[in-house]
Amino acid sequence: MLKAKEIMSTSVISAKRTTEIYDVIKLLIENNITGVPVVNDNMTLVGIITEKDVLELLYNFEDKAQAVENYMAKDVISFDHEDDLVKICDSFLANNFRRVPILAEGKVVGIISRKDIIGYISKRRQKDKVGKQKSSKAVASR
Amino acid sequence: MYEIEEIMHTDVISVRKDSSIDEVISLLVENNVTGLPVVSDDMTLIGIISEKDIMKCLSNSEGYKGKVEDLMTTEVVSFDVKSDLIGVCECLTKNHFRRVPILEEGKLVGIISRRDLIKYILEPIS
Numbered sequence: 001m002l003k004a005k006e007i008m009s010t011s012v013i014s015a016k017r018t019t020e021i022y023d024v025i026k027l028l029i030e031n032n033i034t035g036v037p038v039v040n041d042n043m044t045l046v047g048i049i050t051e052k053d054v055l056e057l058l059y060n061f062e063d064k065a066q067a068v069e070n071y072m073a074k075d076v077i078s079f080d081h082e083d084d085l086v087k088i089c090d091s092f093l094a095n096n097f098r099r100v101p102i103l104a105e106g107k108v109v110g111i112i113s114r115k116d117i118i119g120y121i122s123k124r125r126q127k128d129k130v131g132k133q134k135s136s137k138a139v140a141s142r
Numbered sequence: 143m144y145e146i147e148e149i150m151h152t153d154v155i156s157v158r159k160d161s162s163i164d165e166v167i168s169l170l171v172e173n174n175v176t177g178l179p180v181v182s183d184d185m186t187l188i189g190i191i192s193e194k195d196i197m198k199c200l201s202n203s204e205g206y207k208g209k210v211e212d213l214m215t216t217e218v219v220s221f222d223v224k225s226d227l228i229g230v231c232e233c234l235t236k237n238h239f240r241r242v243p244i245l246e247e248g249k250l251v252g253i254i255s256r257r258d259l260i261k262y263i264l265e266p267i268s
Contacts, residue, residue: 025260051256055235057263092197096238114193121200122167
């Protein structure tokens with residue numbers, strides 16, 4: 001069974017509770033991502049902040065810039081790096097979020113998005129297809 | 143020019159209801175988008191197909207043989223190009239989807255995502 005650690009991205013872009021909300025927006029736009037985990041200095045997870053949370057600013061953008069902790073979601077579903085990918089897929093189907101933080105010993109070590117899973121499976125299928133074509137050619141040339 | 147027109151993307155990648163699921167997967171991955179509108183030949187909107195819809199068929203290890211129409215969502219919230227932008231903002235704040243198709247006389251002319259709106263938030267300060 002495929003495990004979380006085999007497909008997660010380990011180059012995780014994260015924010016701190018005190019990061020300014022406009023800096024998070026820049027992170028989202030520059031990296032073309034839809035959300036980032038919020039962590040403590042020791043990489044323990046404290047929340048997640050997404051495009052949807054940021055949209056709140058459309059209604060009060062004249063307020064003085066505020067910290068991430070005022071906008072982030074604190075109830076975050078996360079998984080362990082040894083968890084089965086199937087368990088994570090089930091969670092994506094049952095929920096509306098599109099990324100989950102992956103932890104090892106309670107610290108954020110990766111992130112898996114729906115896109116990571118879709119991309120991984122389509123790549124593996126293409127490989128399988130090529131593999132099959134090659135093996136059928138090998139049989140034909142015998 | 144309407145407010146919505148200033149923000150929407152007009153280079154919309156769309157698919158047909160008889161497109162293959164493999165094609166949708168490639169388009170989503172290559173263009174780094176999370177969903178695609180489904181249109182008929184005259185660009186009338188008939189549905190939307192998202193990453194979540196695709197995830198429903200991934201458990202089939204042989205690949206999914208069906209078409210877009212088998213997995214797409216047909217109840218799509220869309221906006222007319224003349225509508226108020228604030229309605230689009232409210233819609234994308236309250237709902238879980240992250241993009242809405244924009245129509246003109248019933249035909250697809252653009253798309254607005256949460257990303258497009260948050261870029262708009264930054265404008266006054268940058």
